[in-house]
Amino acid sequence: MLGAEGSMAPDPMAPATIPVTLGERSYNVLIGPGVMACAGELIKAHVGTGKCAIVTDANVARHHLTPLEMSLGAAGLHAGTAVLPPGETTKSFQALTDLCERLLAMGLERRDALVALGGGVIGDLAGFAASIVRRGLPLVQVPTTLLAQVDSSVGGKTAINTPQGKNLVGTFHQPRLVLADTDVLSTLPPRQLRAGYVEAAKYGLLGDPQYFAWLEQNAPAVCAGNAAALTHAIAIAVRGKAAIVARDETETGERMLLNLGHTFGHALEAFTHFSDRLLHGEAIAIGICLAFRLSEELGHIGNNSVARVEAHFSALGLPTSMAHVPGGEKPNAAALLGIMGQDKKVRGGQLTLILARGIGEAFITRDIAAPIVLDFLSRQIARG
Numbered sequence: 315m316l317g318a319e320g321s322m323a324p325d326p327m328a329p330a331t332i333p334v335t336l337g338e339r340s341y342n343v344l345i346g347p348g349v350m351a352c353a354g355e356l357i358k359a360h361v362g363t364g365k366c367a368i369v370t371d372a373n374v375a376r377h378h379l380t381p382l383e384m385s386l387g388a389a390g391l392h393a394g395t396a397v398l399p400p401g402e403t404t405k406s407f408q409a410l411t412d413l414c415e416r417l418l419a420m421g422l423e424r425r426d427a428l429v430a431l432g433g434g435v436i437g438d439l440a441g442f443a444a445s446i447v448r449r450g451l452p453l454v455q456v457p458t459t460l461l462a463q464v465d466s467s468v469g470g471k472t473a474i475n476t477p478q479g480k481n482l483v484g485t486f487h488q489p490r491l492v493l494a495d496t497d498v499l500s501t502l503p504p505r506q507l508r509a510g511y512v513e514a515a516k517y518g519l520l521g522d523p524q525y526f527a528w529l530e531q532n533a534p535a536v537c538a539g540n541a542a543a544l545t546h547a548i549a550i551a552v553r554g555k556a557a558i559v560a561r562d563e564t565e566t567g568e569r570m571l572l573n574l575g576h577t578f579g580h581a582l583e584a585f586t587h588f589s590d591r592l593l594h595g596e597a598i599a600i601g602i603c604l605a606f607r608l609s610e611e612l613g614h615i616g617n618n619s620v621a622r623v624e625a626h627f628s629a630l631g632l633p634t635s636m637a638h639v640p641g642g643e644k645p646n647a648a649a650l651l652g653i654m655g656q657d658k659k660v661r662g663g664q665l666t667l668i669l670a671r672g673i674g675e676a677f678i679t680r681d682i683a684a685p686i687v688l689d690f691l692s693r694q695i696a697r698g
């Protein structure tokens with residue numbers, strides 16, 4: 315896997331390596347099958363830390379904890395493991411406090427690392443803990459959902475949720491290494507894989523039309539878990555994110571493009587109380603379709619882009635409209651707009667929206683007045 319030292323021929327089993335270039339905080343994202351089994355060696359080579367504490371959730375632990383513990387143990391790095399309850403409610407102040415205390419009880423020192431083994435929930439919580447325990451420990455992300463591999467494990471955002479909203483308390487803390495093992499996705503429920511796929515497609519839709527065209531041909535292989543297709547899909551998405559993060563690490567400008575579909579999507583998630591009614595990626599699929607439709611209404615898109623986006627998501631069984639929000643109360647335009655007003659991108663009470671001029675041509679705008687958005691949402695809900 316690591317390639318023989320001095321060998322001239324490229325190793326076909328070598329992972330794809332995407333650098334995230336942030337000066338002294340630069341790091342690599344290694345992507346491919348079997349990466350996790352080499353975690354101990356790779357952490358020694360890339361991070362050079364002392365011991366490592368693993369943070370994971372009970373679902374992930376059942377499938378993937380033992381090989382990681384064995385790899386860290388064989389390298390003499392394993393300091394202990396914290397297994398947390400799965401689910402979004404784990405991104406809370408209480409869980410953060412408990413985790414910090416457990417890490418301190420393990421005797422972690424300042425050069426010891428945290429290894430986040432899990433999806434975006436574990437990555438966000440463990441990343442937050444890593445940024446504050448002993449005023450900052452090295453962090454290694456080992457993402458186990460497609461969403462975490464293409465998106466949340468890269469870029470250094472950490473967060474927990476509060477009663478006021480999602481991800482409103484957090485820090486920026488870049489990992490020192492990301493190990494995205496495509497093999498671990500084989501145990502992910504298909505619905506979770508499809509939802510994570512939306513975040514991959516987002517990179518094509520916001521800035522890389524060739525990538526979106528490739529996904530239009532290859533999405534079935536990606537969603538069926540084909541290792542080569544997954545590795546390519548993840549590598550291109552991560553390369554897209556890495557380039558944007560390198561130019562705007564703390565989201566003062568261009569990084570907001572990564573929120574394509576998220577202002578609408580987060581409002582739908584909040585409206586459905588972050589329940590299994592709508593997974594994050596499913597809400598983002600609807601949000602992206604809404605962003606493209608609003609762009610079309612406002613005259614930014616003149617071709618068949620909206621139809622292509624909707625057809626792509628529909629073919630994968632993903633929701634594309636308000637009518638696809640399952641069960642319970644129907645979304646309400648005023649309530650959605652109210653939630654959108656809590657968005658972190660609101661400036662002086664004015665919404666920031668990510669719209670598009672076509673596939674791969676997203677842009678940031680603060681020019682859309684709230685009544686226009688309210689009217690648009692009302693019609694989207696009414697159209698069923």
Ligand SMILES: NC(=O)c1ccc[n+]([C@@H]2O[C@H](COP(=O)([O-])OP(=O)(O)OC[C@H]3O[C@@H](n4cnc5c(N)ncnc54)[C@H](O)[C@@H]3O)[C@@H](O)[C@H]2O)c1
Nearest residue numbers: 371373400433434435436458459461462466471498501502
């Ligand atoms: N920090 C960022 O930049 C960023 C970006 C996007 C999303 N996020 C956050 O990510 C979170 C969503 O992440 P997610 O979709 O990965 O959710 P998640 O972490 O809750 O994982 C989804 C479910 O899959 C299970 N699971 C994870 N890996 C598995 C595996 N390999 N096999 C079997 N089951 C597995 C988990 O236990 C959980 O039940 C949200 O909280 C969101 O706010 C953060």
